[in-house]
Amino acid sequence: MFYIRRAIFTLLFTIGEALSDNVWFQQPNLAGDLRLLSETQELAQAQRSAEALQVWKEVTWKAAVAAYDAAKTRPEEDMAVPTYNVSEACRNATFRYQEDLLRGKMYALQMFDATGKLPSGFFEGNLNWWGLYSQCTNITAKGYGENINFDAKYWTATIGPLPPGYLRVGVCVPDTCSRNDVIQWLDGSVLMRLLLREGLTVMDAKSLQVQTTLPRTTLAAICIISIIVALMTAGTLYDIYRPIWEVHQPTRSENANKAVTETTPLVNDTSVTRKTEERPVSKFLLAFSVRTNTRKLLSTRESPDSLGCLHGIRFLSMTWVILGHTFGFVLPHLDNLSYRLTVSRRFSSEPILNGFSSVDSFFFLSGVLMAYLMLLQLDKYRREGRRFPYWQLYVHRYWRLTPVYAFVLMLWVWVYPYIMTGPAATTAPDPGCPKNWWYNFLYINNFLDMVTVNIQCMGWTWYLANDMQFFVISVPIIWLTFRYLLVGMITQVVLLLASFGATIGLAIHYNLQPVLTSPGQYPDATNLIYQKPYCRIGPYLVGLMLGYLLYRTRGQVRMHKAVALLGWLAATGICMGVVYGLYNHLTQGVVLSRPVAILYLTVHRTAWGVGLAWVVFACVNGYGGIINTILSLKAWIPLSRLTYCAYLVHPMVIYLVYQDQTETNIHYTDILLAYYFVGHVVFSYAVAYIVSMMAEAPMRHLEKLVLKQDT
Known part of the structure; x- marks a missing residue:
């Protein structure tokens, strides 16, 4: 003092x-x-x-x-x-x-x-x-x-x-x-x-170096964006005026080459005109149509096999991620840091301090959808006597994720630094991107360090690398489960136990604490355990198991109301324990015994997945009540479709707000944090919509054009 x-x-x-x-x-x-x-x-x-x-x-x-x-x-x-x-x-x-x-x-x-x-x-x-x-x-x-x-x-x-x-x-x-x-x-x-x-x-x-001339890479990015905007404009105009052009096209009718008589109609009857098949060029232009893509993106229609409650869980999990990043990124820009530290000791702030389970929600959802949808397709192909195209799963996955990923990375490295101004801004690109960008496109960037020598490019995308790695190994696992149920389930249990063993071994060797924000946490805990697939696969495996259960039951499970109530109480207790169980440890500095700390670190992510598994299972089978009504609202469907793009761009949005300040600090209050949080959510999804229109939606159409089928 x-x-x-x-x-x-x-x-x-x-x-x-x-x-x-x-x-x-x-x-x-x-x-x-x-x-x-x-x-x-x-x-x-x-x-x-x-x-x-x-x-x-x-x-x-x-x-x-x-x-x-x-x-x-x-x-x-x-x-x-x-x-x-x-x-x-x-x-x-x-x-x-x-x-x-x-x-x-x-x-x-x-x-x-x-x-x-x-x-x-x-x-x-x-x-x-x-x-x-x-x-x-x-x-x-x-x-x-x-x-x-x-x-x-x-x-x-x-x-x-x-x-x-x-x-x-x-x-x-x-x-x-x-x-x-x-x-x-x-x-x-x-x-x-x-x-x-x-x-x-x-x-x-x-000092922020004011660029009198932009680098060639930035000019190249501007050219690429301009070409895409031109294609979007052309595609939208073609989409709007196509019906007018079709009306004025000559009619291919039986009387087209005959002489005109008193029975020839004065105006071509378009109702009997044979509509010609659209050419590849037309399909290519329509892939960039803002009108068509917006209609599909904002559509609230679902397929009969969809799991409606997943849309709400996905959107709410994304807002939880943005909340945690809003709170964390604001710290260097506060003018009342001590007050923020006081607020963080509140019980209500625990979902922010211990909000890492929000990412585990996405791993769980990926596992559920992967198993459920693939099993439905395997069953369909078996009934039709066709061979399942396994290779198309990998092509489809890489095609859907990588182009928009590359587009956002281009913005992040080549454009984003040159639109920043202010004392906290920098024109230096992400230090990990010049040399290590290719790790991202191979989805192995989670094996690079977060903050040291071999630093990651777009550090927050470690999640995408994990998710892709889980996807690669899940295809044979689901096939095993489909063909040989016992073998498939044993394989998943063995993987889960191996994950527990790896986590326990690392926790003992490096004296790791329960979460990253724990007092006295090992400095390199992020690289050792937080972003490694062998420590994060637990919720994904829970999702695979639930996906198989939903495939077999098809929402037809019936249970006594007392059993359903007991399930809800258990799931609530598990999830509340995961989020709030470390309150005294995180806010008061209470030191946990080593067995308790290691137990929490090892199983809390999987436990969170188990709690969510009950929520989804109960909602699908008609035992969700008001929770299912909220999670299955039609309004979540378009927002759910934008979640991937929102995940990619939301750190850029938050950095823009905090680093592009000309001279002011942020005075922290609860209302102001809520204001920034809501603004970040709205702004992130608005930017996600633009990115989807420019990169994601066109690639979905072009995938069908290249593979010549709906995938």
Whole structure:
């Protein structure tokens, strides 16, 4: 506590007073004034601190420059002069800016105004002192008609560490100063000389590089997007005006080549016109029709074999994922971090802190649909005496996922960084994408590290890699279950036990805690266990087993109401235990015994799948009541179709909201979090609709055109 109070006093004094009078140009550092400032940290009486402050205010920048120049000629003298290496262009421009600031010139006042200063809320965790990014970048000192050869440039300096994190200060300086100049100026300033006593140093300085010319890759992406937009326009126009064109086409009737008589109709009778088969070019254009694709996307019709409650579960699980990411991504941008930490201790916040089961819901749903639909097709092909096209399952799966995946990756790497502005933005692409993008298209990127050397591209897509790997092995498993029930079930049980064994072994060896947010969790837990298929397959296997059960029963199971009630109570208890069972551990820091921690880590994902399995089983068989009514609402169907695209784009949407801020922090409140959450859901699905129109829906049509059948 004493350390924090000393650091706060230093920041209040040096930044609030010394920095405000001399911006950040205290590089000359008169020896006596530096000692006086250093001594103020030890002053206990407010009167002496005020007295020292008054002395410092009397030091002008001209005296500082004179002392600096004198010190250069007397290096042997023990002067408190920094030994940094600042370019001459930056030094000259800085002195000119400082002089114009004291003269009250408008551009210099605006630059000073745009520099970050000590704001309110430091005790609440406000460590982002952005200043005014937009104002700084719009300042053109050259436009004042004087002999000024620089413009303003915005830099974000990272200083730390402080107990809550790192301090980020925005500085508006002449554009002749490089990154090294900014760091050296700060390192040699009175500000940093004082902060060094508290163990604080300048970690880095970054500036958003404004692109005068776009990279070739970005231009290529723009061309691809333009071509797709042109195809969408042409396809939509063709779709709208096709009926008119067909009406005016010549009629292929029996009288077409005969002479015109009194019995020949004056207008061609289109009701008897033979409609010609659409050509491949027509089908290709229609694949991009926004009109046709929107109708199919927003349609609420279902096939007789569909499981209606899955639509609601899928959409609600996606909103749960967005809720967790909203809460997690906002942390670096809060101006009241301490309040957020207080809120996180609430019992109602547990679904956010322990919201990792939302991803397990998708694994479970994938398993259910995979087993249920494939078994129905196997049964159909057997009754018809046809050979089942197993290879088409893999082609179909890869075709449906990869093109839209590639389209979003193109936006993420080539376009997205160049639409960002603000102090937290960056034009640097995802560091894992330049070298490791091909792992994503082979769906093995989950075996790369999340944050270290071989970093992933689009890190959140580790889920897609797991899901594809589960799909690959599930095809032979379902075939075994269809042909040899006992062998298939034993195989699934063995896989589940192997997953438990792998999780237990890793938990014991690395002393892993129950979840990623647990206090004292192993730093590399994400790479070791969170994204590895052999630790995440449990819910998927539960889904495969339920899919087989639904295939065999076809919604005809009847049970006593007491049994159904008991099932609902058990499922509710299991799911509530998974989500809320770690409340004291996550919020109060209660240490779990090793057996309990390992047990939870091993079985909680599978247990969550078992709880959902009962919900689906009860709803399909007519024991869902109001829950089935809610989950089976027709409104969920279009949103459910957009879930895949929403999963791909929603981190981009959240990053855009938080990183594209020009100068403001976010003041956390419950209402504001709800506002951001709802906005992220709406915005994510809106972007998902656009991506679906541009990439996903056309590929579904083209798949039928290439394979010449509905798949």
